[in-house]
Amino acid sequence: MGLPLRIAVRFLRSGKGQTALIVGGIAIAISVQVFVGLLIDSLQAGLVEQTVGNSPQVTVRSSEENVTISRWEDMVTGIASLSTVREVGVAASANAFVSKGNDSVPVLFRGLSPAAADGIYGISGQLYQGQGIRASGEVLIGRKLSEKLAITVGDSLQISTPGGTLVAYRIVGLFDVGVAAIDGGWVVANLRTGQSLFGFGDRITSIEVAVTDVFEADVVAADIAALLNAGNLEVTNWKDDNEQLLSALESQSLSNNIIQAVIIISVAIAIASLLSVTVLQKRRQLGILKAMGIKDRAASLIFVFQGLLIGIMASALGISLGLGLLYSFTVFATPGGESIIDFAVEPAFVLRSLAISITASAVAGLIPASRSLRLNPIDVIREG
Numbered sequence: 001m002g003l004p005l006r007i008a009v010r011f012l013r014s015g016k017g018q019t020a021l022i023v024g025g026i027a028i029a030i031s032v033q034v035f036v037g038l039l040i041d042s043l044q045a046g047l048v049e050q051t052v053g054n055s056p057q058v059t060v061r062s063s064e065e066n067v068t069i070s071r072w073e074d075m076v077t078g079i080a081s082l083s084t085v086r087e088v089g090v091a092a093s094a095n096a097f098v099s100k101g102n103d104s105v106p107v108l109f110r111g112l113s114p115a116a117a118d119g120i121y122g123i124s125g126q127l128y129q130g131q132g133i134r135a136s137g138e139v140l141i142g143r144k145l146s147e148k149l150a151i152t153v154g155d156s157l158q159i160s161t162p163g164g165t166l167v168a169y170r171i172v173g174l175f176d177v178g179v180a181a182i183d184g185g186w187v188v189a190n191l192r193t194g195q196s197l198f199g200f201g202d203r204i205t206s207i208e209v210a211v212t213d214v215f216e217a218d219v220v221a222a223d224i225a226a227l228l229n230a231g232n233l234e235v236t237n238w239k240d241d242n243e244q245l246l247s248a249l250e251s252q253s254l255s256n257n258i259i260q261a262v263i264i265i266s267v268a269i270a271i272a273s274l275l276s277v278t279v280l281q282k283r284r285q286l287g288i289l290k291a292m293g294i295k296d297r298a299a300s301l302i303f304v305f306q307g308l309l310i311g312i313m314a315s316a317l318g319i320s321l322g323l324g325l326l327y328s329f330t331v332f333a334t335p336g337g338e339s340i341i342d343f344a345v346e347p348a349f350v351l352r353s354l355a356i357s358i359t360a361s362a363v364a365g366l367i368p369a370s371r372s373l374r375l376n377p378i379d380v381i382r383e384g
Helices: 002-014 016-053 073-080 114-120 143-149 180-185 191-198 214-228 243-281 283-291 296-332 347-364 366-373 377-383
Strands: 058-062 085-100 103-112 127-130 138-142 156-160 166-175 186-190 206-211 233-237
Touching: 002 016, 002 296, 016 243, 016 296, 016 347, 058 214, 073 085, 073 206, 073 214, 085 114, 085 143, 085 191, 103 114, 103 143, 103 156, 103 180, 103 191, 114 186, 114 206, 138 143, 138 180, 143 166, 143 180, 166 186, 180 186, 186 191, 206 214, 214 233, 243 347, 296 347
Parallel strands: 103 186, 138 166
Antiparallel strands: 058 206, 058 233, 085 103, 085 156, 085 206, 127 166, 138 186, 156 166
């Protein structure tokens, strides 16, 4: 191994300009592969986060006309025991109306447990004015609803239910979670307030679950359904409710994989072609080495090592360039003053790209290596 490796290094160093050009060209291709791969992954992560990140990925509701669920405490405990579940909250919610002059604005009044309000929806972390709920009779509303009703923290909010109940609540905080349906249509209170307003007693309307891996929500939903084993309950998950989004994400992933495969194949072909030329360039030296007693296998390993060394140098440089491109994109692609994506590096992706690039480079060296096996030292020396 030592002699072929030393000869491979000497061959590369003997043509420093050519080696630098080869490494630079391949590094650019690898940088594009890394940049595109991480960019698409980051865009997908951002899209998923905006769509389902601050919402339950699995929801348990009643499948009967009575929309409420009783004896839910044991259900929550059982669901929380699953290792695939990150957070479990409950809600007592129903449609209501807010008075605005002589008009009524429809809203969704949501009585949420702390685990649902903060652990799933992250509402307390999105307050931009006022404070969180500390007692019954206090509510939070979103920015868009506040602007629509022209009310703010400290004002009274008149809530009427379809059953004719009219209750006044005090607004203690305004939130902005970035979801129009929530910011413009939710009135948030604690769980007990929601139960009291609609006369639910101790019952709730839904158990809401956040899972550790959002793309496994359908599997977790099946586990929850098997755990509860109740015919009067319906377990849904975001994947079943967002088939078009999933289809778009799968198309993006397929496009990403195709782009990366084409780039890796191009890198392998480029290395194989260049090293094949090297076989011709070093034909005389190889003939002399074989005449001096170097084995065919050792001679072929020279080009495998050359491909491996080129792959290592080009991969390291290409990945660094790709990360630099991604960082520059996050810094300068800021329409409206806000970056399109967050700079997030997935170590597994980077390591996988590095391994594939180096492996492809080493494999590419097998083609010129096989050509070197066919060199006859006597014929080469005669030609010289």
